[in-house]
Amino acid sequence: MKKKIIVAITGASGSIYAKLLLQKLQQLNAQIADVAIVMSDNAKDVWKFELDSEDYSNHPYKTYSKKDFMAPFASGSAKFDTMVIVPCSMGALGRIANGISDDLITRTADVILKERRRLILVARDMPFNLIHIRNMQTVTEAGGIICPAIPSFYSKPKTIEDLAMTVVNRIIDLIGLENESYRWSE
Numbered sequence: 001m002k003k004k005i006i007v008a009i010t011g012a013s014g015s016i017y018a019k020l021l022l023q024k025l026q027q028l029n030a031q032i033a034d035v036a037i038v039m040s041d042n043a044k045d046v047w048k049f050e051l052d053s054e055d056y057s058n059h060p061y062k063t064y065s066k067k068d069f070m071a072p073f074a075s076g077s078a079k080f081d082t083m084v085i086v087p088c089s090m091g092a093l094g095r096i097a098n099g100i101s102d103d104l105i106t107r108t109a110d111v112i113l114k115e116r117r118r119l120i121l122v123a124r125d126m127p128f129n130l131i132h133i134r135n136m137q138t139v140t141e142a143g144g145i146i147c148p149a150i151p152s153f154y155s156k157p158k159t160i161e162d163l164a165m166t167v168v169n170r171i172i173d174l175i176g177l178e179n180e181s182y183r184w185s186e
């Protein structure tokens, strides 16, 4: 089955992860039926600041306003199977953990969890406080996957992009897409 994926981008540090994920999804197009994008206002500000660019619309996918509750995936009846929030702010994590569905990002996460579909939160902050940790526990118990934006070094990445790709490749694996990437001991 080809995947229907929602990519939500929030205002944590790490816009590069979202940018590289969107590029990778385009490369894996043959396995994907649809990709929908939602960004928070802060996500746009952080993207501009960290990447010195406003190229967050530089992809072929439909972008929905975070206030657009008419978007198909705001309802469980639209069969999107996977949602990735990348990067995921502690604010978004907290709203999701507490069922506060006050915009399209948090409403969609709520829908994905209630429909027992796959929710991947690429949570990012440093360090975590107890509220963050408890919220991560709550989302995990509700069936979500906390995939923290913690890169790995054992593939010996040479550039910032290579390093960020160590996270993006794990997201791709969690979505369930076939992908050629570094595999330990292969």
Ligand SMILES: Cc1cc2nc3c(=O)[nH]c(=O)nc-3n(C[C@H](O)[C@H](O)[C@H](O)COP(=O)(O)O)c2cc1C
Binding pocket: 009, 010, 011, 012, 013, 040, 041, 042, 043, 045, 046, 049, 088, 089, 090, 091, 092, 124, 125, 126
């Ligand atoms: C440059 C920059 C980096 C930020 N990094 C983080 C971060 O890593 N984690 C986090 O939770 N919030 C971070 N923030 C703060 C969030 O943007 C802020 O809490 C915001 O309310 C999140 O809103 P959103 O969840 O609607 O995107 C950062 C803000 C800026 C300006």
